[in-house]
Amino acid sequence: MKKIINAVDQVEEQMIEGLCKAYPQYVTRVGDTHVVARTNKKEGKVALISGGGSGHEPAHGGYVGEGMLDAAVAGAVFTSPTPDQVFEGIKAIQTDAGVLMVIKNYTGDVMNFEMAADMARDEGIKVEQVVVADDVAVDGSLYTVGRRGVAGTVFVHKIAGAKAETGASLEDVKAVAEKVIDNVRSMSMAIRPCTVPAAGTPGFELGEDEMEIGIGIHGEPGTHREKLQEADQIVDQLLEKILADLDFTSSDVAVMINGCGATPLMELFVVNNHVADVLADKGVKVYKTFVGEYMTSLEMEGFSISLLKLDDELKELLDAKADTPGFKVI
Amino acid sequence: MTNNAKVVELLKQISDKIDENAQFLTELDAAIGDSDHGINMARGFKKVVEDLPGVAEQDIGAILKKVGMILVSTVGGASGPLYGTAFMKAGGVVSGKMEINADDFLEILEAGIGGVQMRGKAEKGEKTMLDAMLPALDAMKAAGTADTRAMLDAGVAAAKEGVEYTKTIIATKGRASYLGERSIGHQDPGATSFTVILETIAEAY
Known part of the structure; x- marks a missing residue:
């Protein structure tokens, strides 16, 4: 394992400190927890909290700031944060308007956040939750725990955050978050794996000429493995699955081309070049495109495509001001 | 009757046993999950043992609740909330008691398992720890509390059968559910860790 770290058990701690030292105007650490909260707490609005394992930076701490999250909780690398940590986050940001938890659909994440919500309700704090499950690679049938939450989560942070900033009620912020969840679909692929520091070896192996299609953000297996193809063919394959899952025809969409951590921006633009062409061919209207690293998987090399179907409300909220270390609309 | 000092001793033995089985549990998890069950459980119970001196003089309900809190804040993943909730709910039914008998133990188990179901x-x-827990509870209730030895043995036997049963079914909960039919043939790590715990209790009796 070759990494720029000091000690395996210090990575999360030092990442959080480094983030707060870089952007003190946006984020402040809550005591000695692994929670970062908005430096200028805004009273009277619904407060948003999200989080998950570390290793997905800029998610989730990088999305704390005006127009997005009020707090983010970081667990160990690729491991859900514990309820006591989430509870500290909720307490730090709670307002009379209530708290909305944005959870990615993993069994551990859902349980830990729900336990934290129980603790918060015991103290009289109003808490609601939404669970993001946008990954079309895995079957969302009755026989699984449902789809995984991946890069589409960032759209939920952005749009629900913008709604909260308007002073909307907890019910209304939750409703718009659910609207995003219902209308966002993602799929990912990778050509090189990543190594969790504590594990020391890659989570999976891929041959020099192989790629994994439908991979999860922790390197979980996807739909299948095959020989590496040209970028346009890979895009065709991912888009086919996404477009088959939800009818985007003649809709306005927001596009996110997300790098998994070690993918050159050059290649992400190569990907987007074809994504834009295919969508135009299919009569899908691109309203706004985001290309960059939004939900990474350490140094995994690969990308995901997310499409969000927009109506007037979602467009307005997508365009509203967001000023955070990892996401800006100004 | 089992007093609070004995419960503390038992928790240490459970911690040792989990530690001995950590690698085995992690290997089971590697096959169908995210390969951290043993590591996480061992870390949690190690912390339980470290913090036990602080609560050893308290009643059994308080001790079990404290164990639950520690597991919840150290184990992580899904097992942390599940085992943590189990111990907290278990503690709730023996609040204030300095001694427990076989009837209390059944109540503890029932409340703990109820907590796992709720969480x-x-x-x-569904190929989860419940596939060992529920049969064990049923078998112990059927055996009755008149003969504690027989009751515990019946529970362990049923839990082991439950673990074997998990090899034959498809996972529909947890991360193993994405594997569908590929989960058949593998035993559930959570059902296994519960069986290790119950066995330790039975051996200590």
């Missing part, structure tokens, strides 16, 4: 929203037959 995990799973049922029997």
Whole structure:
């Protein structure tokens, strides 16, 4: 394992400190927890909290700031944060308007956040939750725990955050978050794996000429493995699955081309070049495109495509001001 | 009757046993999950043992609740909330008691398993720890509390059968559910860790 770290058990701690030292105007650490909260707490609005394992930076701490999250909780690398940590986050940001938890659909994440919500309700704090499950690679049938939450989560942070900033009620912020969840679909692929520091070896192996299609953000297996193809063919394959899952025809969409951590921006633009062409061919209207690293998987090399179907409300909220270390609309 | 000092001793033995089985549990998890069950459980119970001196003089309900809190804040993943909730709910039914008998033990188990069901929203037959827990509880109730030895033995036997049963079914809860039919043939790590714990209790009696 070759990494720029000091000690395996210090990575999360030092990442959080480094983030707060870089952007003190946006984020402040809550005591000695692994929670970062908005430096200028805004009273009277619904407060948003999200989080998950570390290793997905800029998610989730990088999305704390005006127009997005009020707090983010970081667990160990690729491991859900514990309820006591989430509870500290909720307490730090709670307002009379209530708290909305944005959870990615993993069994551990859902349980830990729900336990934290129980603790918060015991103290009289109003808490609601939404669970993001946008990954079309895995079957969302009755026989699984449902789809995984991946890069589409960032759209939920952005749009629900913008709604909260308007002073909307907890019910209304939750409703718009659910609207995003219902209308966002993602799929990912990778050509090189990543190594969790504590594990020391890659989570999976891929041959020099192989790629994994439908991979999860922790390197979980996807739909299948095959020989590496040209970028346009890979895009065709991912888009086919996404477009088959939800009818985007003649809709306005927001596009996110997300790098998994070690993918050159050059290649992400190569990907987007074809994504834009295919969508135009299919009569899908691109309203706004985001290309960059939004939900990474350490140094995994690969990308995901997310499409969000927009109506007037979602467009307005997508365009509203967001000023955070990892996401800006100004 | 089992007093609070004995419960503390038992928790240490459970911690040792989990530690001995950590690698085995992690290997089981590697096959169908995210390969951290043993590591996480061992870390949690190690912390339990470290913090036990602080609560050893308290009643059994308080001790079990404290164990639950420690597991919840150290184990992580899904097992942390599940085992943590189990111990907290178990502690709730023996609040204030300095001694417990076989009837209390059944109540502890029933409340703990109820906590797992509530938190995990799973049922029997989904390839989870409940597939060892529920049969063990049923077998112990059927055996009755007149003969504690026989009751515990019946529970362990049923839990082991439950673990074997998990090899034959498809996972529909947890990360193993994405594997569908590929989960057949593998035993559930959570059902296994519960069986290790119950066995330790039975051996200590």
